[in-house]
Amino acid sequence: MLSWLAMKMMDPMMDDVLIKMLTEDYPDNPFVMTTIGQKLTPMAIVEAGIRAELGTELMRPIGSPVVLSPWEKILLSGKQLFQFPTQDLNQIDTKTMIGPNATKPLQLDIPIMITGMSYGGSLSLQMKMALAKGASMAGTSSNTGESAVTNEERDNAKYLIGQYHRGGWLNTQEQLERLDAIEVQFGQGAFGGAVESTAKANTIGEHLRMTWHLKEGEDGIISSRFPNVSTPQDVVNLIANLKDQYEVPIGIKIAGSDYIEQEMEVIAQTNADYIVIDGAEGGTAVAPPTLEDHMGLPTLHTLSRTVDWLVENNARNRFSLIAGGGLKTPGHFLKAIALGADAVYIGSIALMAALQSQMTIALPQAPAPQLALYIGKLNDKLDIDKAALHLANFLKSSVAEMKLAVQATGKNAIKELDRNDLVTVDRDLAEFLKIRYAASPRK
Incomplete structure (x- = not known):
């Protein structure tokens, strides 16, 4: 009725x-x-409305919806008769080593690492603890991002990488001595490089203010460059000073751009142990849409050109290479490694995995990131142990599928994958990546 x-x-x-x-x-x-x-487009209309209301730059969480890396056009090739698959799945080695030339290399059980997402600048302390704990359960590392080392994150992390960054909150001996690797952060993919960023004093809670060693009422400011670093030689000197003081691997993180070869020329002059290249599809909590959508170089192109430059300049064996920016499936991880990465960084997909069973706390009244962000209204509702378990399960599931794919290729370790294991249906991509074109028979 x-x-x-x-x-x-x-x-x-x-x-x-x-x-x-x-x-x-x-x-x-x-x-x-x-x-x-x-x-x-609905996105442009909505963002125009927000701009009209605020009159300031926008801060879009998670990253850009613009994905220009054509990972789906690349396939792995299995072997069955002329060569055979690896006989025993248990033989497949998943380990990776970051900075083998360092006094204390970083040995991980899996080649998937949690990327830099900062406490305060991006995430809540609860989510940082969950990421550290979940990564530890899977035998891999977490990363402080542009923040400082907290006791809470350090206690939950088996392996913790810390970012020596342009805000300066982690750049002291007391902080750096607590790390398993030091990552000098010159830029990130979601920003297309490096720009100024400010956390207003009225958004900084007591715990975060003490963590960042700020005075009451003082803003948290990240500059576009390091103080006293204004020439390539200054970069070389900065890395050399860190290498002289610390035994853990020292890395350099940059955003992918069309100047990647020129950036590599500077990095090659340093004695760094590893390089992080962060493509334009990378995420963040606070980048303006213009930087997210319209700057940088896609992750796939950044990775391929970086590896090519290192090989052509006889420098590939000098550095471990970590690729990040929009990687979200085990297939993406495998292809990045086959193209030359030693490991991959993940961020946005790690958050989604960690929030898996808790999104209903927020939805439909609020977006799911409200559970994870530092400024999130629901971050106190996050169950840390549950989030950690789901992240660990995601990592373990991903590695299990990666091992099966490696078995099909007839290899004994994930790190044995190379470009000979790849094929593409796109002729231009085949030429660019120097991999097989699917329409041409193998000779």
Whole structure:
């Protein structure tokens, strides 16, 4: 009965709407909103509204929806008769070593690492603890991001990489001595490089203010460059000073850009142990959409060009190479390693995995990131142990599938994959990546 009444009430309304849509000229036709949506896109309309309201730059969490790395056009090639698959799945080695030339190399059980996402600048302390604990359960590392080492994160992390960064909150001997690797952060993919960033004092809680060693009422400021680093030689000297003081691997992180070869020329002059290249599809909590969507170089292109430069300049064996930026599936991880990475960084997909069973706490009243962000209204609702377990399960599941793919290729270790194991259906991609084109028979 209620259904019948509802339909009777809606019928004249629908009639009026349809008559107006099918008879009125466009200026007074409600269907014009469909045209506007198709032309401008819902995202541009929404962001125009937010800009019109705020009058300041926007800060879009998670990263850009623009994905230009064509990972899906690349496939791994299995062997069956002329060569055989690896006989025993248990033989497949998943370990990777970051900075083998360092006094204390970082030995990980798996080649998937949690990327830099900062406490305060991006994530809540609870989520940082969950990421550290989940990574430890899977035998891999977590990363402080542009923040400082907290006791809470350090206690939950088996392996903790810390970012020596342009804010300076981790750049002291007391902080650096607590790390398993030191990553000098010159830029990141979601920003297309390095720009100024400010956390206003009124958004900084007591625990974070003490962690960052700020005075009451003082803003947290990240500069576009390090103080006293204004020439390539200054970069060389900075890395050399860190190498002289610390036995753990020292790395350099940069954003992918079309100047990647010129950036590599500077890095090659240093005695760093590892390089992190962060493609334009990388995520963050605070980058403006213009930087996320319109700057940088896609992760795939950044990785390939970096590896090519290192090989051509006889420098590949000098550095471990970590690739990050929008990588989200075991297939992506495998292809990045086959193209030359020693390991991959993941961020956004790690957060989604960690939040797996807890998103319902927020949805539909609030977006799921409210559980994870430092400024999130629901971050105190996060169950740390549950989030850690789900992250660990995601990592273990990913590695299990990666091992099966490696078995099919006839290899004995994930690190044995190379470009000979790849094929693409795109002729231009084959030429660029120097891999097989699927339409050409093997000789």
